[in-house]
Amino acid sequence: MESAGLSGLILKRLASGLVTLFIVSLMVFAGTEILPGDVAHAILGQQATPDSVQAIRDELGLDRPAILRYLEWLYNFVQGDLGVSLISGREITDLIDTRLRNSFFLASVAAVIAIPFAVGLGLVAALYEDRLADKSITIMTLVFVSLPDFLLGYLLLLVGAVTLGWFPALSRISSSMSFIEQLQAVALPCLTLVLVVSAHTMRLTRAAVLSVMNQAYIEMAELKGAGRRRIILRHALPNALSPVLNIVMLTLAYLIVGVVVVEAVFNYSGMGQLMIDAVSKRDMPLVQACGLIFASVYVLLNLSADILSILTNPRRRRPK
Amino acid sequence: MSAYNANGLTRRGLIKSSAALGMIAGLGLSSARAAPTPGGTLVVGMTGGAASDSLDPRTFSSSGHAMLGFTLGNCLTEIEENNELVGELAESWEASSDAKTWKFNLRQGVTFHNGQSMTSDDVVYSLNLHRGEDSTSGAAGLMGDIVNIAVDGPNAVVITLSKANADLPFLLSDFHLLIVPNGTEDFSAGVFTGPYRMEEFEPGDFLRASRNPEYWKADRAHVSEVEVLFVEDRAARISGLVTGELHMAQQIDEQAIALIEATPGVHIESHPSGGHSPILMHCDTAPFDNLDLRLAVKYSMDRQQIIDQLNGGVLGNDHPIPPSDPFYAADIPQRPYDPERAAFHVRESGFDGTLPLSISNVAGARSEEMATLFQQTAGLAGLNIEIVREPDDGFWSNVWLKKPFMIGAWGGRPTADIMLTTAYHSEAAWNDTKWRREQFDQIIELARGETDFDRRKALYHDAQLMIHEDGGAGIPFFRNNQDGVRDEVKGFYPAGSFNMSGLRAVERVWLES
Numbered sequence: 155m156e157s158a159g160l161s162g163l164i165l166k167r168l169a170s171g172l173v174t175l176f177i178v179s180l181m182v183f184a185g186t187e188i189l190p191g192d193v194a195h196a197i198l199g200q201q202a203t204p205d206s207v208q209a210i211r212d213e214l215g216l217d218r219p220a221i222l223r224y225l226e227w228l229y230n231f232v233q234g235d236l237g238v239s240l241i242s243g244r245e246i247t248d249l250i251d252t253r254l255r256n257s258f259f260l261a262s263v264a265a266v267i268a269i270p271f272a273v274g275l276g277l278v279a280a281l282y283e284d285r286l287a288d289k290s291i292t293i294m295t296l297v298f299v300s301l302p303d304f305l306l307g308y309l310l311l312l313v314g315a316v317t318l319g320w321f322p323a324l325s326r327i328s329s330s331m332s333f334i335e336q337l338q339a340v341a342l343p344c345l346t347l348v349l350v351v352s353a354h355t356m357r358l359t360r361a362a363v364l365s366v367m368n369q370a371y372i373e374m375a376e377l378k379g380a381g382r383r384r385i386i387l388r389h390a391l392p393n394a395l396s397p398v399l400n401i402v403m404l405t406l407a408y409l410i411v412g413v414v415v416v417e418a419v420f421n422y423s424g425m426g427q428l429m430i431d432a433v434s435k436r437d438m439p440l441v442q443a444c445g446l447i448f449a450s451v452y453v454l455l456n457l458s459a460d461i462l463s464i465l466t467n468p469r470r471r472r473p474k
Numbered sequence: 475m476s477a478y479n480a481n482g483l484t485r486r487g488l489i490k491s492s493a494a495l496g497m498i499a500g501l502g503l504s505s506a507r508a509a510p511t512p513g514g515t516l517v518v519g520m521t522g523g524a525a526s527d528s529l530d531p532r533t534f535s536s537s538g539h540a541m542l543g544f545t546l547g548n549c550l551t552e553i554e555e556n557n558e559l560v561g562e563l564a565e566s567w568e569a570s571s572d573a574k575t576w577k578f579n580l581r582q583g584v585t586f587h588n589g590q591s592m593t594s595d596d597v598v599y600s601l602n603l604h605r606g607e608d609s610t611s612g613a614a615g616l617m618g619d620i621v622n623i624a625v626d627g628p629n630a631v632v633i634t635l636s637k638a639n640a641d642l643p644f645l646l647s648d649f650h651l652l653i654v655p656n657g658t659e660d661f662s663a664g665v666f667t668g669p670y671r672m673e674e675f676e677p678g679d680f681l682r683a684s685r686n687p688e689y690w691k692a693d694r695a696h697v698s699e700v701e702v703l704f705v706e707d708r709a710a711r712i713s714g715l716v717t718g719e720l721h722m723a724q725q726i727d728e729q730a731i732a733l734i735e736a737t738p739g740v741h742i743e744s745h746p747s748g749g750h751s752p753i754l755m756h757c758d759t760a761p762f763d764n765l766d767l768r769l770a771v772k773y774s775m776d777r778q779q780i781i782d783q784l785n786g787g788v789l790g791n792d793h794p795i796p797p798s799d800p801f802y803a804a805d806i807p808q809r810p811y812d813p814e815r816a817a818f819h820v821r822e823s824g825f826d827g828t829l830p831l832s833i834s835n836v837a838g839a840r841s842e843e844m845a846t847l848f849q850q851t852a853g854l855a856g857l858n859i860e861i862v863r864e865p866d867d868g869f870w871s872n873v874w875l876k877k878p879f880m881i882g883a884w885g886g887r888p889t890a891d892i893m894l895t896t897a898y899h900s901e902a903a904w905n906d907t908k909w910r911r912e913q914f915d916q917i918i919e920l921a922r923g924e925t926d927f928d929r930r931k932a933l934y935h936d937a938q939l940m941i942h943e944d945g946g947a948g949i950p951f952f953r954n955n956q957d958g959v960r961d962e963v964k965g966f967y968p969a970g971s972f973n974m975s976g977l978r979a980v981e982r983v984w985l986e987s
Binding site: 189205209212241242243244249252253308311312315316319323326419420421423427428431432437 | 678
C-alpha cells in the first residue's frame with residue numbers, strides 16, 4: 155500500500171513534469187519568436203542585405219508559419235531528434251555534448267564542496283545560536299550573499315589568478331587533462347559558486363533547524379536533560395531534514411542552470427555560454443534544447459527532493 | 475594594359491602621407507627588423523565566436539573568424555604595413571585599360587594542407603563561393619560587379635567586371651576570400667594554404683593549429699603552435715593577458731588601457747583605423763532635410779573632447795575617409811566645435827523642438843558616452859537632444875536605416891571606394907544617411923574606374939568635400955584599434971584598417987624566449 159502510494163506519486167509527478175516541459179517548450183518558442191530580428195538578421199548582423207536575408211530565410215524555411223515550425227520541431231523532438239542548429243547545421247547533440255559535461259563537471263565539483271560545507275555551517279550556527287560562531291558565520295555569509303556573483307568572481311580572479319598566480323584566469327578544461335589538472339582549472343569558478351550558494355544554503359539550513367527547535371518535542375528533550383548538541387543532531391536534524399533536502403536540491407539546480415554569469419567571467423565553455431550564443435543568434439532548436447535541459451534538471455531535482463523528503467519523513471506519506 | 479606589380483605601385487602616395495601623420499613613428503618597427511626567434515605556442519584571445527561557427531569562409535562575420543581564416547589560409551592579395559597591397563597567392567596582376575578585365579598570375583609551387591598543389595581551378599572555385607544571387611556570403615556585396623571568373627591556364631585567372639574598378643586587387647584581400655581546394659563542400663577539415671594546419675577546432679571555443687612545414691612564405695609563421703581562443707568577456711581577456719595565459723588580446727576597453735599600460739610585461743598596440751561612429755541624420759526626412767539643421771549638429775560636436783573622454787583616435791571631418799587613407803582630402807578645413815555658429819544654424823533652420831537620438835551599445839560601447847557629451851555641447855547651442863536607448867537585440871534590423879537620428883557604426887573599409895559606395899551612393903542598400911546626390915554618384919563611379927592615382931585622388935577629394943558640406947553624417951573621430959600585447963611578443967606592426975596587424979598577427983609575430 156505504502157510503496158504503491160509512493161510510486162503512484164512518482165508517476166503523477168513525472169507526468170506533471172512532462173506537462174511542465176511542454177509548456178516550457180511553448181514559452182521558449184514564443185519567446186524566441188517575440189524577440190526582434192530573426193536568425194537571418196542575427197547571422198548577418200550589420201551586413202544584412204535584403205537579398206542575403208531572403209536567401210537565408212529560404213534556406214532555413216523561416217517564411218513558414220510559426221505554428222508549423224513549432225509542430226515540426228515538436229514532432230522530431232518527441233522522437234528523440236533534437237534537430238540541427240539553424241546556424242551551423244551541426245547536430246544539436248554534438249554541440250551540447252562537451253558543454254553539458256563541462257557544466258555538470260563544474261556544478262558537481264562545486265556541489266561536492268558547497269553542500270557539506272554549507273549544511274555543516276548551518277548546523278554550527280544553529281548549535282551556537284546568537285553566540286560568536288553564529289554571528290560570524292551569519293555575517294560572512296551575508297557578505298557573500300550580497301555580492302553579485304560576477305563581482306565575487308572578479309575579486310577571486312584578481313586575488314587567485316592575477317596577484318597570487320595560483321590558478322588560471324581562463325578556465326579551460328579538455329579531456330587530455332588529468333583530473334587534478336581539471337580541478338585546478340576550475341578552481342576559481344568553483345570557489346565562486348561555492349561561496350555564492352553556500353550563503354543561501356547555510357541560512358536556510360540554520361532557519362530550518364531553528365524552526366524545529368520551537369517544537370514541543372524539543373522542549374521535551376530539553377526537559378529530559380539532553381544536551382544542545384544531542385538535541386540538534388538527534389531530535390531536530392531528522393525533522394529538519396526534509397526542508398534541508400529541498401534546499402540542497404534547489405542548490406543543485408541553481409548550480410547547473412545558474413552558472414551562466416560565472417562561466418562568462420572565467421570564459422568557461424559550458425551550457426551558459428552556449429545558451430547565450432543561441433539566444434543572441436535566434437537559433438531556435440538550440441535554445442529549445444538548452445531550455446528543456448535546464449527545465450528537466452529542475453523538474454527532476456524537485457521530484458527527487460519530494461521523494462527524499464517523503465522517505466525521510468513518514469508523516470508525509472499519508473497526506474490528510 | 476597598365477601593369478600593376480606586387481609591390482603596391484598603386485599606393486605610391488601613401489607612405490609619405492602616413493609618415494607625415496606620425497602614424498608609423500617607431501611603433502614596433504625596430505623589433506620587426508630584428509631576426510625572429512622560431513618556436514613556442516602563441517595564444518591569442520579574440521571575440522565574435524559562437525558554438526555555431528564553422529571554418530566555411532562564407533560564414534565569417536567577425537574579426538575572430540577572420541583570425542581563424544588567416545591562421546589557416548591565404549587570399550590572393552594581402553595588405554601589408556602602411557596599407558600597402560602586396561601579392562599573396564597572386565604573384566602579380568594586370569588590368570585592361572578600362573579596368574574591367576583583370577588577369578591575376580598565381581604563385582607556383584603552393585600546396586594545400588592536404589598536399590594537393592594549388593591551381594587556377596581552386597582559385598575560380600574559391601571566389602565563386604561568394605558570388606551568385608543566392609550566396610549567403612558576407613563578401614557577396616564585394617563580388618557584385620564580377621560577371622565572370624575564368625581560368626587562364628593552370629597558373630592564372632581572369633576576372634571580368636561589369637563596371638570598371640581599379641580597386642579589385644584590394645577587394646581580393648578580404649578575409650572571406652580565402653583560397654580552398656576545388657570542390658570543397660565540407661570545411662571541417664580546415665584545408666587551406668596558410669601558415670598553420672588545423673589540429674583541433676572547437677567552434678566558439680578555440681582553434682589549435684601547428685606550423686605548416688610546407689608553408690610557402692619563407693619569413694612568416696614563426697611559432698610552432700597557435701591557439702586562437704574566443705574570450706568574449708572583456709575582463710576575462712584582460713586578466714588572461716595580465717596572467718600571461720594570452721599573448722595577445724583584441725579590443726581592450728578604453729577604461730582598462732591606463733591599467734594595462736601600467737602593468738609590467740604588457741602593452742597596448744594602439745593604431746589608427748577607419749572605424750567610426752557617425753551621428754546619422756536622414757537627409758530625406760524632416761527636420762534633417764534641412765541643411766542648416768545638419769550643420770548645426772555638425773558644429774555642435776566637441777570632437778576633441780569626445781576623443782579625450784573616449785580615448786578615441788584621430789579627428790574626423792564629417793566624411794568617412796580617415797587620414798590614413800591615400801585618398802584622404804587633407805586640405806578640407808577641419809570643422810571646429812563652434813556653439814555660436816551652431817546656434818546660428820539652429821535659428822536659420824527654424825527648428826525649435828527636441829531631437830530624439832537613438833543609440834545602443836551594439837554600435838560600440840562608446841555610443842552612450844558620446845551621445846551624452848554631444849547632448850551637453852548641443853544644448854549649449856540651443857539644440858535639445860533626447861537620448862533614446864534602443865534594445866541591443868535587433869538594433870541593426872529595426873533601428874539602423876529606420877530611425878532618422880541615431881549613432882551608427884562603421885568598421886574601416888579597405889578602400890575609399892568601398893566606403894563611399896556602400897554608405898553614400900544613392901542606390902546603396904546601406905545608405906544610412908539617405909543622402910542621395912546624382913553628381914556624387916557620378917564622381918565615385920568615375921573614380922572607381924580611374925587608374926591614374928592623381929586624377930583619382932582629385933575625384934575623391936570632391937566626393938569627400940560634398941559629404942563634408944552637405945551630407946548627413948556627423949563624424950567626430952576615427953577610432954584606434956587597441957590590442958593588448960605581451961612584451962615577449964615581437965614583430966607586431968599595424969597593417970590596414972583591421973586590428974591585430976590586419977588580423978594576420980599570428981603569421982607575423984614571434985615569441986622571444
